[in-house]
Amino acid sequence: MKFSKLSKLGALALAFAATACSSVSSEFDTSKAIKLYSRSAGSGTRECFFEGIGYSEVKAEDKWESGVTVSSVESNADIMSNVGGEEYAIGYCSLDSVSSVSTIKALKFEGVEATKENVLNGTYKLKRNFNYVLRNYDDAADASKKQACEGFIDFLTNTTEGQTVISTNGGIISARTDLKSFKDIESKYAIFTSDEQLNIDFCGSTSVETIIKAAVEKLTSLVSNKKLTYTLNQSGSGDAVNGITEGKNGKLFGIGFLSREIKTDEAAKLTDDNARGSFAIDAVVPIVNAKNTSYTETTAEELTKMYKGEYKVWSDVLSK
Amino acid sequence: MNNENNKDEVVFDVKNVNLFYDNGAKQALKDINMKIYKNKVTAFIGPSGCGKSTLLRCFDRMNELVDNSYRDGIITYNGEDIKDINSIYLRTRVGMVFQQPNPFPMSIKDNIFYGPRCQGVKDKKILNEILDESLKGAALYDEVKDILNKSALGLSGGQQQRLCIARTLAMSPDVILMDEPTSALDPIATLKIEELINELKKKYTIIIVTHNMQQAARISDYTAFFMLGELVEFNKTEEFFSHPQDKRSEDYITGRFG
Amino acid sequence: MKSNNIQQNALKKANFKTKIDLLVKFIFAFLALICACVVIFIVIFILVKGIQPFIIPDGSGATQNISDFFLNPNWLYDGTGGMSYMMLATIYVTLLSLIISVPTSIFCGLFIVKVCPKSIKEILKTGVQILASIPSVIFGLFGMGVLKPIVKGFANAVGMQTFGGSSVLTGVLVLAFMTIPTITLVSITSMEAVDINLSKASLALGASNQQTNYKIVLKASQSGIFAGTILGIGRALGEATALQMVIGNGGVGWDFLNVFNIYRTLTTTMLAGIGEATGIKYDIRFSLGIVLIIVIVVTNILLNLLKNYMTRIDKGEPKDKNKIGIIKNIKIYLEAYVHAKKN
Numbered sequence: 001m002k003f004s005k006l007s008k009l010g011a012l013a014l015a016f017a018a019t020a021c022s023s024v025s026s027e028f029d030t031s032k033a034i035k036l037y038s039r040s041a042g043s044g045t046r047e048c049f050f051e052g053i054g055y056s057e058v059k060a061e062d063k064w065e066s067g068v069t070v071s072s073v074e075s076n077a078d079i080m081s082n083v084g085g086e087e088y089a090i091g092y093c094s095l096d097s098v099s100s101v102s103t104i105k106a107l108k109f110e111g112v113e114a115t116k117e118n119v120l121n122g123t124y125k126l127k128r129n130f131n132y133v134l135r136n137y138d139d140a141a142d143a144s145k146k147q148a149c150e151g152f153i154d155f156l157t158n159t160t161e162g163q164t165v166i167s168t169n170g171g172i173i174s175a176r177t178d179l180k181s182f183k184d185i186e187s188k189y190a191i192f193t194s195d196e197q198l199n200i201d202f203c204g205s206t207s208v209e210t211i212i213k214a215a216v217e218k219l220t221s222l223v224s225n226k227k228l229t230y231t232l233n234q235s236g237s238g239d240a241v242n243g244i245t246e247g248k249n250g251k252l253f254g255i256g257f258l259s260r261e262i263k264t265d266e267a268a269k270l271t272d273d274n275a276r277g278s279f280a281i282d283a284v285v286p287i288v289n290a291k292n293t294s295y296t297e298t299t300a301e302e303l304t305k306m307y308k309g310e311y312k313v314w315s316d317v318l319s320k
Numbered sequence: 321m322n323n324e325n326n327k328d329e330v331v332f333d334v335k336n337v338n339l340f341y342d343n344g345a346k347q348a349l350k351d352i353n354m355k356i357y358k359n360k361v362t363a364f365i366g367p368s369g370c371g372k373s374t375l376l377r378c379f380d381r382m383n384e385l386v387d388n389s390y391r392d393g394i395i396t397y398n399g400e401d402i403k404d405i406n407s408i409y410l411r412t413r414v415g416m417v418f419q420q421p422n423p424f425p426m427s428i429k430d431n432i433f434y435g436p437r438c439q440g441v442k443d444k445k446i447l448n449e450i451l452d453e454s455l456k457g458a459a460l461y462d463e464v465k466d467i468l469n470k471s472a473l474g475l476s477g478g479q480q481q482r483l484c485i486a487r488t489l490a491m492s493p494d495v496i497l498m499d500e501p502t503s504a505l506d507p508i509a510t511l512k513i514e515e516l517i518n519e520l521k522k523k524y525t526i527i528i529v530t531h532n533m534q535q536a537a538r539i540s541d542y543t544a545f546f547m548l549g550e551l552v553e554f555n556k557t558e559e560f561f562s563h564p565q566d567k568r569s570e571d572y573i574t575g576r577f578g
Numbered sequence: 579m580k581s582n583n584i585q586q587n588a589l590k591k592a593n594f595k596t597k598i599d600l601l602v603k604f605i606f607a608f609l610a611l612i613c614a615c616v617v618i619f620i621v622i623f624i625l626v627k628g629i630q631p632f633i634i635p636d637g638s639g640a641t642q643n644i645s646d647f648f649l650n651p652n653w654l655y656d657g658t659g660g661m662s663y664m665m666l667a668t669i670y671v672t673l674l675s676l677i678i679s680v681p682t683s684i685f686c687g688l689f690i691v692k693v694c695p696k697s698i699k700e701i702l703k704t705g706v707q708i709l710a711s712i713p714s715v716i717f718g719l720f721g722m723g724v725l726k727p728i729v730k731g732f733a734n735a736v737g738m739q740t741f742g743g744s745s746v747l748t749g750v751l752v753l754a755f756m757t758i759p760t761i762t763l764v765s766i767t768s769m770e771a772v773d774i775n776l777s778k779a780s781l782a783l784g785a786s787n788q789q790t791n792y793k794i795v796l797k798a799s800q801s802g803i804f805a806g807t808i809l810g811i812g813r814a815l816g817e818a819t820a821l822q823m824v825i826g827n828g829g830v831g832w833d834f835l836n837v838f839n840i841y842r843t844l845t846t847t848m849l850a851g852i853g854e855a856t857g858i859k860y861d862i863r864f865s866l867g868i869v870l871i872i873v874i875v876v877t878n879i880l881l882n883l884l885k886n887y888m889t890r891i892d893k894g895e896p897k898d899k900n901k902i903g904i905i906k907n908i909k910i911y912l913e914a915y916v917h918a919k920k921n
Contacts, residue, residue, distance in 0.1 A: 040851030041655035061656035072827040086742025412784035422775040435783040
């Protein structure tokens with residue numbers, strides 16, 4: 001162990017640390033390469049995004065063009081923190097998550113800003129439905145469970161309390177005048193007022209977690225049966241239909257949630273007794289780092305070209 | 321202990337040395353005063369726990385490896401206080417052989433080369449000269465000259481101890497300290513080492529701690545008898561064994577206690 | 579007579595004790611067998627599930643293409659894609675992290691065992707033990723929060739761009755941090771086991787403390803340090819969660835050679851998107867699992883052979899003696915066998 005070697009290593013380490021402290025320059029250098037982020041294959045958000053911009057070859061597989069490097073991350077939170085940490089990044093995430101983070105900025109898509117109103121009136125195109133599908137419970141044996149599930153969906157979709165929960169948590173719903181109050185529907189479901197202890201498991205998409213979690217909290221605070229609980233076991237839209245038909249790891253789920261439409265092979269497993277529907281719309285928003293001040297709106301074509309590697313550096317895009 | 325008329329040259333001069341363990345709780349050496357003479361064999365004898373090994377370790381400052389111990393008094397080496405001499409340098413001049421043979425887990429060659437290499441000697445010719453000299457000086461050369469590259473751990477106990485002596489000789493010290501060097505060996509190996517010591521004293525000053533009175537009587541020129549940390553008697557060996565001056569020495573020699 | 583009674587009872591008890599001994603022996607053997615079976619079961623399960631995509635035709639009547647599995651530089655997550663580059667990346671990342679962690683661990687170990695004052699030695703040792711038991715997820719979070727900005731700053735300083743700090747380099751650093759406590763602990767144990775008399779002999783010959791540390795202590799504990807390194811390699815090769823948080827999960831072909839690029843390893847690929855994977859996309863991860871198991875097993879065998887070789891060198895036996903020894907032994911066994919047969 002010669003000292004000269006050691007001191008060289010030490011000097012390198014010091015340089016390392018020193019540059020770390022001198023962190024980031026505040027100028028946005030447009031000659032820098034565009035850093036592409038995406039959700040990993042299988043995500044409903046990803047499907048929605050790439051379908052929406054017309055680059056469906058990569059919506060479920062990493063069939064990137066040669067020379068294109070895309071960093072895959074696991075969830076909305078991950079992609080937001082990554083884009084927020086890299087000045088030259090571009091990515092996408094759910095609409096409801098964007099406003100709460102100061103390090104990222106949402107882009108206009110085809111000239112339309114991503115807001116709830118624009119989603120509902122159809123001008124904003126990057127969107128998808130949040131769907132649910134119910135387990136086909138046997139009327140006689142599992143009456144309470146069936147009531148608990150149907151009651152939850154009724155609460156969610158038809159009552160003012162339920163709809164408020166959805167909209168406060170980022171789900172996009174159209175304003176309706178035919179909503180009931182919880183009191184009106186409470187009597188239909190005996191499980192809400194009885195003394196029976198019961199737990200219903202949910203499964204499926206992680207994208208719906210915020211909304212459904214809040215809905216569960218609200219419902220359980222409203223019902224008088226305090227022994228009624230709902231547990232979330234979200235692991236991805238792919239598990240929704242399987243969860244309510246076959247179950248997973250020995251667990252039988254009551255309601256499966258999806259952040260996309262039910263596929264044909266999944267639909268084949270369902271019967272007419274499996275109630276299903278859509279309870280909210282989610283929009284996907286292209287995001288860039290907040291320091292990327294000159295880039296404020298994008299089009300499907302631009303996004304496609306970026307993810308195809310035809311635009312390599314930011315000056316390619318910004319000069320248009 | 322009548323050293324005033326002694327004409328022999330003094331190598332170590334020990335003056336008023338006390339040694340404490342456990343931050344002063346135990347005293348291992350009490351007011352030791354003695355001289356070590358050049359090219360003579362001095363034997364330290366005494367019952368277990370009397371401090372002889374402790375004093376031996378003071379001569380090359382190996383006592384400092386024990387935590388919470390403190391030595392006062394002065395030990396001089398060729399007139400210089402050893403506390404003022406760099407301990408690493410001191411140990412190149414004062415070598416030590418331990419009770420249990422402890423050859424390094426390397427080849428016999430590398431064991432001998434170890435000391436010189438630590439001092440920066442790289443020239444192969446010089447190293448090989450040192451190798452030959454020290455092995456011959458330790459009376460080991462003939463037995464190992466064909467197996468120099470083999471591991472030192474493959475030698476017998478007696479050979480290993482002689483290797484440790486050769487290793488010490490490779491540093492060309494002035495003094496060799498030996499801490500019960502034959503207590504772990506069989507009688508034949510012991511005899512060989514005793515013969516070796518007789519040869520070595522022509523060139524080196526030797527201090528040997530031994531449990532074996534007869535061994536001291538056989539090989540040493542001076543004998544120091546310790547008990548419970550005190551130096552009871554120090555005299556020329558013949559004098560000591562034939563006319564012990566202290567009652568305790570007499571009791572020990574005649575075997576009334578051990 | 580009383581002594582006769584004792585004798586009688588002693589015989590009965592002795593017989594009983596012999597039976598108990600036998601029973602306990604069987605119980606232990608049975609338990610050991612169960613443990614071994616679990617491991618074998620896991621390996622067989624993965625093997626079977628992983629081979630299936632290549633042997634059993636799927637819905638459209640085709641099986642996965644084996645040569646594509648070996649040669650494709652990209653991984654498509656739809657069941658197609660090649661694993662060779664990911665395998666190389668896994669090994670590459672582990673090797674780089676070793677370059678950082680092994681010298682650091684050796685120095686830390688030396689410091690704790692030989693240099694630092696006795697009063698803080700126990701505190702440091704406990705600290706290292708705690709570090710060694712921190713779960714990998716926490717290292718991943720540490721990598722995300724602390725290492726990524728540092729690597730990003732460093733990359734900018736040398737004129738390279740990263741994905742917000744995610745890169746092979748960050749992955750290497752996270753792995754290094756994870757393996758340092760493990761290797762340090764084992765190094766400490768093996769350094770402490772070095773006979774103190776050897777150090778004393780070295781000092782008595784006039785070697786300085788540092789010379790003694792390097793020439794004697796390190797050399798004597800090198801097979802122990804190597805064993806620790808094997809443990810560290812095992813941990814690094816199998817790391818998924820922490821690595822996935824910092825390595826970027828992207829990139830194709832030879833991209834991993836540039837440490838500022840993002841890439842993926844076998845483990846992170848098995849983990850990525852697993853929540854939404856079904857059918858072939860799920861099963862193909864088992865095929866990756868087979869590759870990973872093979873890499874780990876081969877690495878372990880090679881390293882253990884090397885460790886045995888080093889231990890033999892430590893003991894001073896010349897290199898070719900062992901080969902001759904084995905052949906000689908075989909000869910002796912054969913001769914004995916033939917001899918026994920004759921009689």
